[in-house]
Amino acid sequence: MRWCRFRVGEKVSYGLVEGDEVAQVMGTPFGRHRRTGTRLPLSEVKLLVPCVPPTFYAAGVNYMDHVTGTAALLGRSAEPPAKPDIGYRANNALTGHGDPIVIPGDATQDVQYEGELVVVISKQAKDLREDQVWDYILGYTIGNDVSERTWQHGDRTLWRAKNADTFKPMGPWIDTEADPAEMRTTVRLNHRVVADFATNNMIYGIATYLSVMTKYITLYPGDVVWMGTDGIPQNMKPGDVVEVEISGIGTLQNPVLAEGT
């Protein structure tokens, strides 16, 4: 099943993507819902981020090739995170499939994509064992953790480096049947492959993260957990098109624009 969220006119609805159509749903995937009977061509609806999380979690550094490659670029020793300390991103930065990534006027040229698997939480959860976490996952979507590297290394927090408006494309939908063990993440910049990795090849996997997090944190329906990226991202520039494809889910595509254009 593929849950999407879309706008027709002023109205925002959830829907189920079925082939090239969307079946409109009343309610949400996190509670009571039913089909309205309305079906719309997928090409005619404006897809929004598939959910707006109460809390927006992100693993950050979570793949070994990203650790070693980034360390080499910065002339540092490669140290993977010692434990699964979850981080955060901000809702203001979320933007949907097809929407532009807008590069702020004073950003450097080092604005980069990061293709990431996104876990969507289905129900309230606390103190989960690793074997229990799968019952609390609605499904998976795709995120692009756009990052301005100069700000990332120079600011006290990741606020504008990772959370400038439009820096967090997420979508196109939530797939409830995809299996992380079978996924590959492929990033294309202007239709050229620039990253390709086994999605599940994480330093700390989904079960580990959710189990450790819920020792201290209650997860709520619609919370999202971005699982990190692999490899060494490249710069994007205005006019580019960036795509993150994860097999079993779909493709998140966004154009890149300069602020004020």
Add this chain to the structure above:
Amino acid sequence: MRWCRFRVGEKVSYGLVEGDEVAQVMGTPFGRHRRTGTRLPLSEVKLLVPCVPPTFYAAGVNYMDHVTGTAALLGRSAEPPAKPDIGYRANNALTGHGDPIVIPGDATQDVQYEGELVVVISKQAKDLREDQVWDYILGYTIGNDVSERTWQHGDRTLWRAKNADTFKPMGPWIDTEADPAEMRTTVRLNHRVVADFATNNMIYGIATYLSVMTKYITLYPGDVVWMGTDGIPQNMKPGDVVEVEISGIGTLQNPVLAEGT
């Protein structure tokens, strides 16, 4: 005007605190609303956090005595932040006036209060000049930025140090007329004053923060910005009661419990 949010039975409403009564309101302070005509004794309603923010911002280090005192404790040199880089907290950790702060079972004894002024955003805002920010503030409430210092210094992020469940008491209500220039923040632990400072004595003030933030970030109605604390906080232990009073707003009071009790 003092906006609160409360539960009666299963129903959650906004209300206006008037003396020792609450006038129930249909709608929210961020949009259309009207009085329902129902009035309830303030002592009989369960106050909730006065809003649930789309994004939960926090200035972190923002008072000079806190900078110098913390640096002395850690044996480091005192360096104030070079610029107003905003940080984040997480909604899972929010809890209301009167609710317990629950200390996780494996926390150290270094669990501390931080009394903070909270700015509540009234409407969507981008690219604000410093003289414009006041038109985008609904009012002010009080936050207690509870922190486990061992985790704060040892983990890669602030996830459980600052965002364990119940670590972010906020309330009791939003005062729309209080003036930050006139405020004093007083923290009491078991009714003994442990901190007392001029609320507005910030390294970077409200106008500076909101203006700089909105260069890159769109603020939305209900977003909150916690402005930091002054002085050197002390440890809290199970059985304690912590109060943060800010003149012109009110008092946020929470008991401290050990997990599992």
